[in-house]
Amino acid sequence: MKKSIFVTQPNMPDLEEFVPYLQKIWDNKILTNNGPMHHELELRLKEYLGVPEISLFNNGTIALLTALQAERITGDVITTPFSFIATANSLVWNGVRPIFSDIDPSTFNLDPSKIEAAITPQTTAIMPVHCYGTPCDVEAIEKIADNYNLKVIYDAAHAFGVRNSKGSILNYGNLSVLSFHATKVFNTFEGGAIISPDAKTKKRIDNLKNFGILDETTVVAPGINGKMSEISAAFGLVQLNHIDGAIAKRREIDGLYRSGLQNIGGITLPKRTTDYALNYSYFPVLVEPDYPMDRDSLYEHLKSIGVYSRRYFYPLMSEFPMYRGIRSSDPSNLPVASAIASKILCLPIYPDLSLNDVGRIIDEIGLVT
Numbered sequence: 507m508k509k510s511i512f513v514t515q516p517n518m519p520d521l522e523e524f525v526p527y528l529q530k531i532w533d534n535k536i537l538t539n540n541g542p543m544h545h546e547l548e549l550r551l552k553e554y555l556g557v558p559e560i561s562l563f564n565n566g567t568i569a570l571l572t573a574l575q576a577e578r579i580t581g582d583v584i585t586t587p588f589s590f591i592a593t594a595n596s597l598v599w600n601g602v603r604p605i606f607s608d609i610d611p612s613t614f615n616l617d618p619s620k621i622e623a624a625i626t627p628q629t630t631a632i633m634p635v636h637c638y639g640t641p642c643d644v645e646a647i648e649k650i651a652d653n654y655n656l657k658v659i660y661d662a663a664h665a666f667g668v669r670n671s672k673g674s675i676l677n678y679g680n681l682s683v684l685s686f687h688a689t690k691v692f693n694t695f696e697g698g699a700i701i702s703p704d705a706k707t708k709k710r711i712d713n714l715k716n717f718g719i720l721d722e723t724t725v726v727a728p729g730i731n732g733k734m735s736e737i738s739a740a741f742g743l744v745q746l747n748h749i750d751g752a753i754a755k756r757r758e759i760d761g762l763y764r765s766g767l768q769n770i771g772g773i774t775l776p777k778r779t780t781d782y783a784l785n786y787s788y789f790p791v792l793v794e795p796d797y798p799m800d801r802d803s804l805y806e807h808l809k810s811i812g813v814y815s816r817r818y819f820y821p822l823m824s825e826f827p828m829y830r831g832i833r834s835s836d837p838s839n840l841p842v843a844s845a846i847a848s849k850i851l852c853l854p855i856y857p858d859l860s861l862n863d864v865g866r867i868i869d870e871i872g873l874v875t
């Protein structure tokens with residue numbers, strides 16, 4: 507292959523479609539602070555996602571930080587080691603200690619049967635991640651949280667639009683946090699959001715993301731600047747016009763990968779739930795010991811022909827220097843996550859990836875001997 511194929515590529519609308527939104531911003535000169543684009547995007551996302559309340563943010567990480575502040579989380583929080591580093595970092599920035607608990611080998615999400623053993627007297631909350639947009643076992647997590655009086659804050663950065671017959675996956679837990687980063691299914695250049703259950707909670711979150719300012723002379727909390735700009739909100743409005751088509755294209759690519767890779771020895775495809783409408787945000791495979799080369803060699807081989815896959819999430823968060831010293835980071839506590847991290851490879855998937863290129867990637871993986 508001559509041209510480079512990256513693991514993802516943002517879905518760009520025609521520039522002409524964006525220009526009228528820019529014109530509006532130039533006309534009204536409102537660039538941020540809860541402007542009309544911001545307001546409209548909140549309304550349209552609430553409707554599209556099927557959630558009670560949404561607060562937009564400048565990125566997903568600030569949204570995670572603010573979600574923990576809004577729920578006044580302290581002490582220890584149980585989380586997965588198999589995630590992007592922002593998950594654990596957001597805990598530490600709140601003075602909270604992450605407690606890593608092992609994952610389920612088929613969903614790559616927190617294994618509910620392991621959570622109870624990880625609870626300490628200081629535990630106040632669970633922060634699960636819907637990894638790759640695959641839903642966590644939300645019912646089991648809710649039961650544990652109820653039994654032990656814990657809050658649940660979902661890092662739902664991968665779970666935009668994921669829903670079952672009862673509705674959005676984002677409606678579980680106390681809060682859910684989305685990322686609208688350029689690499690995610692729905693993007694606003696940089697951006698994020700917190701889904702909350704009621705207007706009172708949204709109000710607290712909106713206050714925290716605006717420095718804690720209530721009015722001109724009243725500041726009620728040590729808040730932060732988490733506001734989404736008008737230009738990002740405008741881009742979100744344009745993205746939203748095309749999101750269903752973009753997810754449909756991802757589904758088609760996902761299907762082609764599945765049928766092409768399922769019979770290649772040593773390549774395992776994660777099991778797929780049929781209970782949920784998914785967003786096909788990633789295409790993870792496991793490179794098993796009986797594949798002719800190891801995971802890193804396949805990663806390098808693909809790179810040598812211009813195909814840039816990614817080893818998400820290797821190393822585990824618990825392997826990085828700032829988390830290695832925590833007792834729960836010991837690999838003996840995380841056998842499943844450690845094994846998955848050594849075998850995982852995410853293949854390119856994005857709406858503009860041609861089926862022809864997908865076919866060539868499949869062929870390349872099948873030809874390795």
Ligand SMILES: *Cc1c(COP(=O)(O)O)cnc(C)c1O
Pocket residue numbers: 565566567568589590592593635661663664685686687696697698
């Ligand atoms: C992308 C991502 C984040 C961070 O979101 P940003 O918008 O990039 O700050 C957090 N958690 C997970 C699991 C992510 O993939």
